[in-house]
Amino acid sequence: MSGKTLYDKLWEDHVVYTEDDGSSLIYIDRHLVHEVTSPQAFEGLRLAGRQPWRASRNLAVADHNVPTTGRDKGITDPVARLQVDTLDKNCTEFGITEFTMTDARQGIVHVIGPEQGATLPGMTVVCGDSHTSTHGASGALAFGIGTSEVEHVLATQCLVQKKAKNLLIHLNGQTRAGITAKDIVLAIIGKIGTAGGNGYTIEFAGVAIRALSMEGRMTVCNMAIEAGARAGLIAVDDITIDYYRNRPYSPKDSDWFMAERLWQRLHSDEDAVFDKVIEIDATTIKPQVTWGTSPELVVAVDDVVPDPTAEYDAVKRQSMLRALEYMGLKAGQAITDIAVDKVFIGSCTNSRIEDLRAAAQVAKGRKIANNIKLALVVPGSGLVKKQAESEGLDQIFIDAGFEWREPGCSMCLAMNADRLEEGERCASTSNRNFEGRQGYGGRTHLVSPAMAAAAAIAGHFVDVQQLS
Amino acid sequence: MQAFTLLTGLVAPLNRANVDTDAIIPKQFLKSIKRAGFGPYLFDEWRYLDRGEPDMDCTHRLINKDFVLNKSQYKGAEILLTRENFGCGSSREHAPWALEDFGFRVIIAPSFADIFYNNCFKNGLLPIALAADCVDGLFNELSEGYTLTVDLDAQKIIAANGREIGFDVDENRKYRLLNGLDDIGLSLQHADQIRAYEVERAKRAPWLFV
């Protein structure tokens, strides 16, 4: 018999019951809750007269709608305020721990989970948010769910699921100096496409992945969903275990030693068989910049905007043409000739301390270009913010002309006041460049934090290594 | 949940690949704490020329006449025919809520994003994945007043000319959809097994149950 993949192991550990048709009831160890996808689920519970199955396995935070300035004044947008208030009320009513807007630990749900040790290796983690895949970086099976499923998890601590297939993305060789996790994952999506992982759980492996910090691994798994997979995974190693030592919700004392032993087995066996394996050469990856309205429309910074007429697939050609039009770009244009209006450093992809350090290193002693209307740095959580401030990063950003904000999703999806105006172009460290994502008519280019900072300084895209 | 058994409905084509959930229902509408009423804002940025806001009265808005769902021949369409990777992007269930509220009951595409696909079944919406050439064929066949019959029990699509196309659907999902069953109630029938699992798991990983 062949060995098991990491995904097989995680799945088997959580099966409560399997139906004849292969769908299983799987147990959920951690349910993260935020204000946008939960109100209808709590309402459903209330209407059915149900209580949470195990309230202590839930952790809630408001992140999508919260303002990133003037928090002491509360939320001025009445619709957003109602949603945040509703979360507060629901959590109180159902006995669920919530980091409210003014709590020092508040932040983006996918940043605070690992930061608190609330999402741990070996767990099943779900949240009504597709970027739950982030938590797979710790060797947890983590995926996004819809609101009906949020209600289902609240009521049963379980979910009905069918097992996905196993996909291994293996990076061969080490990346060049200066290449970040964001470049790696964008290059992967550029290669396999946004539907490449449909129906699979992706395990990312290879020395280039092993060399990443936990923060970097989270960036990679965060965007597994952009590659079409609900979940991304990275095997547990010493980096993982060290990261979780002494986190507030991590196991303590003898439990810790037990956990450590249990987590050591969270990797795919040598002889495990994957349904599909994709090999990627890590040595040739360059800094990446998306040029279109889907994350797969990506090229290296020293490249040019591709020519749709060279694409033989009619549907693809059509979407490339539409993307060019929406983005206001021309085929053949050098990426480094594209000027930007706004810069956003933040989101659950790139708002952890390492991301801020990387961006600050570029910004240090420099000034943002005159054509930049706004350059925002939005830390992923209150604790990231505090850490950054203790290292003086805030001052570096402020001196360079960036704005330093309170934690939240902010301009990643522009549900609060931080957004692009029609036609504005943004270098963004977030994960989605869909039409209108950062504001109606806004144009998003996805990049790494260092590349976003470099674009702010230069006023256009530039290879951060060549920034003078 | 509304059950789905058999439907003969008008087909509307949306000839785009990778239609994401932001396009299906833009994020400003996610601020609602309700489940109903998203239909008027379905594909908001494509359907209207002005910018939509929650609770807006859509009857006076600027209509984009070129957008397919605004054409009179597709009024009342219940079946949406579209291209690959439909519903990609965020997990928002507001996407199927909006499609359903607008009046769609069936979506036919070569492929769907996983979370969206899942969410459909929980809202009485049937997503059908057909081979790409088969979807191409339907696009080519489509003319004014084109209808299809979808028989979930028999797992068949029947064209007006009598041509039949079979489709796959997971047994369990089919059963739930045919009967309009509430997933939570069904899962709670296994409450004893869930408890037994928790007892076992607590032995291996006690820190999860403190």
Ligand code: SF4
């Ligand atoms: S930061 Fe962006 S992608 Fe991440 S959870 Fe918030 S809105 Fe979603």
